[in-house]
Amino acid sequence: MAKPYQRVVLKVSGESFAQEGQLGISPDELSSVANEILLARQASPTTQIAVVVGGGNIVRGARLAETGRIAQGTADYMGMLGTVINGLALREALEGVGLPSRLLTALHITSVAEPFIRGRAIRHMEKGRIIVLAAGTGNPFFTTDTCASLRAVELQAQVLLKATKVDGIYSADPRKDPTAKRFETLRFSDVLEKRFAVMDLTAMAMCMEHNLPVEVFNFRTKGNVKRAVLGERVGTLVSNA
Numbered sequence: 001m002a003k004p005y006q007r008v009v010l011k012v013s014g015e016s017f018a019q020e021g022q023l024g025i026s027p028d029e030l031s032s033v034a035n036e037i038l039l040a041r042q043a044s045p046t047t048q049i050a051v052v053v054g055g056g057n058i059v060r061g062a063r064l065a066e067t068g069r070i071a072q073g074t075a076d077y078m079g080m081l082g083t084v085i086n087g088l089a090l091r092e093a094l095e096g097v098g099l100p101s102r103l104l105t106a107l108h109i110t111s112v113a114e115p116f117i118r119g120r121a122i123r124h125m126e127k128g129r130i131i132v133l134a135a136g137t138g139n140p141f142f143t144t145d146t147c148a149s150l151r152a153v154e155l156q157a158q159v160l161l162k163a164t165k166v167d168g169i170y171s172a173d174p175r176k177d178p179t180a181k182r183f184e185t186l187r188f189s190d191v192l193e194k195r196f197a198v199m200d201l202t203a204m205a206m207c208m209e210h211n212l213p214v215e216v217f218n219f220r221t222k223g224n225v226k227r228a229v230l231g232e233r234v235g236t237l238v239s240n241a
Contacts, residue, residue: 002231004044007125009152010037010161011145014056016219017086023057025089034093036219037130040229041099047229048125050155052133052148053090055082061140076140080107083144087134088112094130101130106138106147118154125155145203153210160212161228162199163219168236169196186238204238213239 016033017025037049061079065072087103094101102124103113114120116133124131136147145162152160169191172180188208192201198216207214217224217235227234 002233004047004230005158006046007048007050007155007157008159008161008229009050009052009148009155009157010163010225011052011148012054012090012163012219013144014054014058014082014086015165016054016057016163017089018057025057025086030089030093033090033219034097034099036222036225037094038097038099039223039226041130043226044229045128049229050121050125050131050133050151050157051090052144052151053083053086054144055079055084055086058082058085073140076136076142077107080135080138083134083136084109084113087132091132094132099130100128101132103132103134105133106135109135121155143200143203145199146206149199149203149206149212152212153206157212159228160207160214161225162214162216163225164198164216164235165218165220167218167221167234169198169216169238183236184233185241186236188238188240191238198238207238208240211240213237 012033017029019026059078059082061075064070064075084105091101091103104116104121105113106116108115121131133151136142136144137150148160168182169186170180170182174180188204191204215228215235215237217228224234
């Protein structure tokens with residue numbers, strides 16, 4: 001029987017905060033994210049949870065840079081600020097459902113959040129608080145997926161839970177190819193070799209090097225975060241095994 005994880009990092013995309021195909025923050029979607037985390041905490045009160053948020057619903061730095069009018073470094077910093085907006089919203093939503101939470105950022109924005117300090121982050125989790133991690137790694141040219149991998153390794157999490165729009169990793173895009181096969185498990189080497197578009201290669205390589213499993217699952221399915229935290233298979237597990 002599966003055992004609950006002791007410490008997890010949950011990666012939530014910016015799109016999770018918005019209605020399908022829209023930008024900004026939807027109160028309903030924000031509430032849904034908070035309630036999914038609440039279900040996980042209620043099911044496993046001792047599991048320590050860190051949440052890394054994306055910012056694609058606010059601004060995508062890479063897409064801005066493609067226009068050639070904004071340098072990618074600047075565009076990436078704009079994207080980091082977008083994740084801070086999402087982080088503030090999620091912290092408030094978590095507090096609203098009764099979950100003590102703290103927002104920690106890689107950029108120094110001390111008026112609204114604490115700076116990310118590894119020891120402080122661990123101490124918050126040990127006290128039962130949910131920590132929300134924003135502003136990526138604090139450096140341009142790195143995605144929030146890479147941030148999630150970095151923080152999961154840094155905080156010694158047992159697994160990185162990658163919440164997506166699909167229920168795992170497929171051999172092809174299931175929306176375009178009805179014959180696409182869903183994998184229950186994959187090795188990191190296979191993901192890197194076949195370049196499955198799940199996380200960027202830097203993030204996957206870091207997880208592989210540090211033997212950190214990644215569970216890729218559908219965030220929209222109610223209760224999936226809870227089941228993932230409990231150690232149940234809810235998507236595709238990528239590991240070195």
